[in-house]
Amino acid sequence: MEHHNSWLTDLVNHWLGGYVAALWEALGIPPRDPGHVIPDHVVMSLLVILLLMAFVLWLKPRLSVDRPGAVQQIVEVMFTNPTRFAIRDLLDDNVGHHGRQYMAMVGTITLFILGSNLISVIPGFNSPTAVTTVPLGCALLTYVHFNAAGFRIHGLGYLKHFAGPVWWMSWLIFPVEFISTTARILSLTVRLWANMFSSELIYVTILGLFLRLTSGLWELHPVLGSLAGIFAATLPVAFVALHVFVAVVQALVFTILPTVYLGLATAEEH
Numbered sequence: 001m002e003h004h005n006s007w008l009t010d011l012v013n014h015w016l017g018g019y020v021a022a023l024w025e026a027l028g029i030p031p032r033d034p035g036h037v038i039p040d041h042v043v044m045s046l047l048v049i050l051l052l053m054a055f056v057l058w059l060k061p062r063l064s065v066d067r068p069g070a071v072q073q074i075v076e077v078m079f080t081n082p083t084r085f086a087i088r089d090l091l092d093d094n095v096g097h098h099g100r101q102y103m104a105m106v107g108t109i110t111l112f113i114l115g116s117n118l119i120s121v122i123p124g125f126n127s128p129t130a131v132t133t134v135p136l137g138c139a140l141l142t143y144v145h146f147n148a149a150g151f152r153i154h155g156l157g158y159l160k161h162f163a164g165p166v167w168w169m170s171w172l173i174f175p176v177e178f179i180s181t182t183a184r185i186l187s188l189t190v191r192l193w194a195n196m197f198s199s200e201l202i203y204v205t206i207l208g209l210f211l212r213l214t215s216g217l218w219e220l221h222p223v224l225g226s227l228a229g230i231f232a233a234t235l236p237v238a239f240v241a242l243h244v245f246v247a248v249v250q251a252l253v254f255t256i257l258p259t260v261y262l263g264l265a266t267a268e269e270h
Contacts, residue, residue, distance in 0.1 A: 041131040048115040094263035117247030139188035150265030
């Protein structure tokens with residue numbers, strides 16, 4: 001699928017592209033696209049971060065224990081709710097009593113992925129998570145985080161997690177467990193990227209097909225073209241709803257799996 005830069009990316013490159021290109025040239029790395037030195041997914045990622053920061057700064061002074069507002073209640077549902085599919089609940093269930101110390105890291109990645117998935121709902125913007133490097137970066141942060149937590153809790157004894165229960169077979173089990181654990185980077189990356197990329201691809205493909213159908217029917221008869229046009233105009237609503245559903249599910253998956261990995265890394269049975 002051909003990827004089109006957003007108008008914001010064009011604007012950022014217009015104002016800052018020359019400075020970034022000069023920096024790359026000074027480092028001896030010639031830019032592949034001198035006209036768009038700053039990639040679209042970088043601009044979209046920074047936009048998501050800025051929007052999340054602005055939202056938090058707006059919400060913080062409005063938090064109330066006695067009279068929580070609608071926005072506060074929606075945010076609280078993301079952290080704890082009766083279904084137990086929320087950030088704090090998943091940490092409590094998978095990590096245990098000390099799991100809430102990891103809520104800042106897990107919650108930040110979850111909110112970033114959710115915002116990145118949903119930003120393409122705004123016309124003219126693209127989901128940065130539909131580009132492989134963004135999910136890869138989130139997966140690498142997760143990998144480093146849960147392994148660092150394992151070493152912090154168990155010290156060098158954390159390496160026993162990779163050696164297996166039988167010491168004389170550790171030479172065989174260790175590389176297998178290490179590769180299996182490292183493969184989580186690929187699993188997290190591909191799962192998020194593939195779902196977001198396919199969601200946008202399906203939307204663009206189906207919309208293009210119906211626009212061609214509308215054009216063809218219009219040439220046959222204006223009434224048929226008008227009826228097809230009405231259907232083609234309402235079709236994006238259904239796919240926007242589908243995209244929102246996929247975006248939320250993928251953010252939830254990227255919350256569940258890191259909490260599971262943290263639970264395995266910090267468990268006492270090492």
